[in-house]
Amino acid sequence: MPTPAEPEPVNPTLTGRIRKTFSSTERSFTLDVEFDAAPGFTILFGSSGSGKTTILDCIAGLVAPDAGRIAVGKRVLFDSGLHVNTAVAKRAVGYVLQDLALFPHLTVEQNTEYGLAHLPRSVRWERAAAMLHEFRIADLRQRRPGEISGGERQRVALARALVTEPCVLLLDEPLAALDSPTKSKILDDLRRWNEAHGIPILYVTHAREELLALGERVLVMEEGCIVAQGTPHEVLGAPLQETVAQLAGFENIFDATVESVHQDRGTMTCRIMTCRITTGLPVGDAGSFVLLETPLIRAEVGSHLRVGIRAGDILLAIEKPVGLSARNVLAGRLVSLESRFMTILARVECGVEMEVHFTLAARDSLALAEGREVWLIIKTHSCHLMRR
Amino acid sequence: MVINWQAFRLTIELAVVVSVILFVLGLPLAYWIAFSRRRWKFLVEALVALPIVLPPTVLGFYVLVALGSRSPLGRWWQSLTGHTLAFTFTGLVIGSIIYSLPFAVQPFAASFSSIDGKLLAASATLGASPFRTFSKVILPLSVPGLVTGAALVFAHTMGEFGVVLMIGGNIPGVTRTVSIDIYDQVQASNYAAANATALLLLVFCFLVLTVVYGLNRAPNRKTWAIGPVK
Numbered sequence: 200m201p202t203p204a205e206p207e208p209v210n211p212t213l214t215g216r217i218r219k220t221f222s223s224t225e226r227s228f229t230l231d232v233e234f235d236a237a238p239g240f241t242i243l244f245g246s247s248g249s250g251k252t253t254i255l256d257c258i259a260g261l262v263a264p265d266a267g268r269i270a271v272g273k274r275v276l277f278d279s280g281l282h283v284n285t286a287v288a289k290r291a292v293g294y295v296l297q298d299l300a301l302f303p304h305l306t307v308e309q310n311t312e313y314g315l316a317h318l319p320r321s322v323r324w325e326r327a328a329a330m331l332h333e334f335r336i337a338d339l340r341q342r343r344p345g346e347i348s349g350g351e352r353q354r355v356a357l358a359r360a361l362v363t364e365p366c367v368l369l370l371d372e373p374l375a376a377l378d379s380p381t382k383s384k385i386l387d388d389l390r391r392w393n394e395a396h397g398i399p400i401l402y403v404t405h406a407r408e409e410l411l412a413l414g415e416r417v418l419v420m421e422e423g424c425i426v427a428q429g430t431p432h433e434v435l436g437a438p439l440q441e442t443v444a445q446l447a448g449f450e451n452i453f454d455a456t457v458e459s460v461h462q463d464r465g466t467m468t469c470r471i472m473t474c475r476i477t478t479g480l481p482v483g484d485a486g487s488f489v490l491l492e493t494p495l496i497r498a499e500v501g502s503h504l505r506v507g508i509r510a511g512d513i514l515l516a517i518e519k520p521v522g523l524s525a526r527n528v529l530a531g532r533l534v535s536l537e538s539r540f541m542t543i544l545a546r547v548e549c550g551v552e553m554e555v556h557f558t559l560a561a562r563d564s565l566a567l568a569e570g571r572e573v574w575l576i577i578k579t580h581s582c583h584l585m586r587r
Numbered sequence: 588m589v590i591n592w593q594a595f596r597l598t599i600e601l602a603v604v605v606s607v608i609l610f611v612l613g614l615p616l617a618y619w620i621a622f623s624r625r626r627w628k629f630l631v632e633a634l635v636a637l638p639i640v641l642p643p644t645v646l647g648f649y650v651l652v653a654l655g656s657r658s659p660l661g662r663w664w665q666s667l668t669g670h671t672l673a674f675t676f677t678g679l680v681i682g683s684i685i686y687s688l689p690f691a692v693q694p695f696a697a698s699f700s701s702i703d704g705k706l707l708a709a710s711a712t713l714g715a716s717p718f719r720t721f722s723k724v725i726l727p728l729s730v731p732g733l734v735t736g737a738a739l740v741f742a743h744t745m746g747e748f749g750v751v752l753m754i755g756g757n758i759p760g761v762t763r764t765v766s767i768d769i770y771d772q773v774q775a776s777n778y779a780a781a782n783a784t785a786l787l788l789l790v791f792c793f794l795v796l797t798v799v800y801g802l803n804r805a806p807n808r809k810t811w812a813i814g815p816v817k
Contacts, residue, residue, distance in 0.1 A: 261708050287711040300709035304727045313723070314713030363713060 210238035211272020213367050213399040217257050217264045230254065230423040236367075236399040240390075240413045243403045244434070245420030251403040252297070254420075255369040258401070259294045260287035271366045271399075293365030297372050299356040301344040307331070307355050308340035314363035330362040334388055350381040357389060361396075368393075368400045374409065386412060410434075449507030449583065450554040457502050458490060465495045466526070466579055469506060471551050489550040492526040493582040505585045510544070510556040512581035516574040517565050527577040533569055536562065543567075549575055589780040590787060593760055594768040601676070601764065602744040605683045609691040609740050610733075612684070617695030618721065636693070638686050643749025650682045651754050674756045679764075682754040683744050690739040698732025699725055731803045738799035742792050 213236040220229045230250040234241075243251040256262040258269055260276065263284060269277040276285045276292070302310050311331055315323040331337040334354040339347055344355065353373060360368060374382045386409075393400060402413060410417060410431045417434045419427040427434050455469040471489040491506060498504060520528060531549025538544075543562050545555045553575065567573070620632060638646055654672035655661045664672050672678035702725055710720040726733070748766040755762030757771070765788050772781035 259708075259712050261711075287708075288714045288716060290712070291714075292712060294709070294712040296705050296709060298705060300703065300705040302706060302709075302724060313710070313715070316715065316719065359713065 210397040210399075211274070211366065212237045213258070213269075213271050213401070215254070215258065215269045216267040217254060217269065218266045219253060219257065219262065219264045228423060232420075232423070232425050234418055234425060234428075236401055237416075238397040238399050239393070240400050240402055240415050242410055242413060242417045242431075243401060243420055244405065244410055244417050246405055249420040250423040251420050252371055255294065255371055255401060255403060258367065258369060259292050260285060260290050274366070291363070291366050293360035293363060293368040295356045295360050295368075295370050295373050297375070299344075299352055299373075301352055301355055301359070303344055306341050306343055307336060307347070310344070310355055311340075311359050311362055313359060326362055327358075330358045333392060334358045350377050350385065353377060353381075353385055354388070357385070361392060364396075366398060368398055370400065370402045372403055372405070375404070375406065382409070383412065448509055450510035450556075451506075451508040451513075453506050453508075453551060455491070455493075455504045455506045455584075457498050457500050457504065460495065460498075460500055462495070466492050467495050467498070469493050469504065469582075469584075471506065489529060491577065491582055492579050493584055494580055496584050498584075507583040507585060508553070508577060508581055510554040512577070513553065513555045514576035515545075515547070515555055515557060515561070515565075515567075516576060517567075517571070519574050520576060523576060525576045525578045527575075527579070527582070529575040529577070531573055531575055533567060533571045533573055535569060536567065547573060547575055589777070590783050591763075591765070591768045591780075594763050594765045594784075595787070597676075597760065597762075598745055598764040598766075601679060601683060602741045604680055605687060605744045606737050606741045608680070608684055609687060610737055613688070613691035613695050613736060617692045617699055618725075620692065620696040621699035636689050639689050643686065643747065644753060646686055647682060647750040647753025650678075650685060650750070654678050654681065654754065673754060674758060674762060676755075676761055679751060679755045679762055682750045683747060686747060686750045687740045687743045690743050691736045694732045694736035694739065695729070698729040698735075701732075702728050734799055734803055738796060742795055745788065745792055745795075 215235070216233045218229070218231045220227060222228075228248075228250070230253050232250070232254060243254060245251055253262060257264050257267075258276070264277060264279065266279040267277065268275070268279070275281070275283050276290050277283060302313065305313065308327060308331065311327040312323050315326060318326070328337065328340075331340055334357060336347075336351055336354045336358065339351060339355075344352055347355070356373070374385060377385070389400075390413075402409075404410060415430070417428060417431050418425050419434055453471045455471050458468040458470045460467050469491050471491055493506060496504075514525070519530070529549040531547040531553075534546040534548050534552065536543055536545050538559065541559060542556050543559060545557070545567070547553050547555055555575065561567070616635070620628065620635070651673055652658060653660055654664070656665055656671050661671055661673070672681065706724055706728075707720055710724050715723065746766060747764075748770070751762065751764050751767060752770075755764070755767075757763050757767055763771075765784060769781050769784050769788070772778075772784065
């Protein structure tokens, strides 16, 4: 009896090692990364210009790396050593570009069938119909991209890429322009599709909530390098690098020194320094400084850290609050108020200057104005520590 | 009215033949100009644009020399057919093709290169060959440019004078086009006949261009958005 050939793993992993330098007269940019993406979602997270899209372009074959190797399982797409550079059209990589690039002159159905030209008409029709149904756009099949909504276009772009049964899916900020409910519905459909197919999906974003909604694994990009990787909670919950912290949306970042450690309570007290202290000039009230209670991390008394606090995590009161669980209550004065997108961005001087966000309604009901004495309330676990 | 209908028929025939040939020749040339990354591309672009700036007499003179029995091309043609290309309808077609080349190639190339590169990238990632991308994406999205190019070639050939005079001479029914007929009438002081023919040519060319630009208005350009709603 013939022994069956050893089956190739059904869901191969995408592996990549890419080096690529772009030079212009003003600046040069080098992308230098090594990564792998198992079946499921892998998120490329980073600010714009960090090289996320270039990675996708290299995998799709639209940009040739200077050196490196890109493979899906045993199938080599690019290898500078072996002089392999598979043509874009032969890579079987699904790529949804940032602005979708739907064919404007073709209907939804024709767009979806575009990648199936090699199949007989009946098979083509059947597969496109199934995919349109799966992504809930079957009733739009005769419309053109210009006649449907942004969310629907997004679905068409996904259907068009997935109907070709690619071995890898690349998504470049696919949901950036959509509202949250639309976003999460599309993500659900995509996740359900991939439960059945199980291909690696590389998902580029700079939106925190997408990271938390999707994240199985995150690669954090900065200046052409992968600076951190792990689960979303590992990457965001205990940021080790200030760049990550800025990405994660900490409006307030201060230099701090560990004043005391309370092993028994799982907290530490940190002394916050302002920029003025670090430049050697005295703070307004001589001798005053800010102490914050923070979560305990592995750090010794006197060691130097940074503390990040999101402006939206700070509560503001007009009288000194009592009976609160929050451990940090700071007296301060409103320095400025600025209204932006229905949110008030306020700056409060409380030994250090902190940015605080609250609603228009809060401003009006508390009659907040510049110069007003206020209290800031910050929970221990809203103080995120990182190394410096 | 003393309109020379024979000259009219000949001119329209010439314009149609030249338009069809330039449409076919212009597509690959324009594709190459729009997408090639060769360093010497600019040389080809300059060469294609040359007929726009050259006096028709200069162009006509060199074409005449090239077609004549002293040039290799002229000799080859003569050995094949027994007569020279100069002063024939075929010679006229060749001269007109060169003369009108930029009017086809430039609008074609401009509309090809104005297509969003993302669409071409998307087509390639969906497994399409360059030819499939050309026929399914580039051509359909370039229709206005193609129509403009063809119309310009047609109208330009309808009205050409210098090149025709140099290459074709003035043989009734063979090379005497409308513009030459008008010239002849004026030389013979038949102003009424010249006016009638000239007016007819003017109205005809205006109508052709009106129809073309009317069709080219692209009624729903706005709905041709390709990306997310911003």
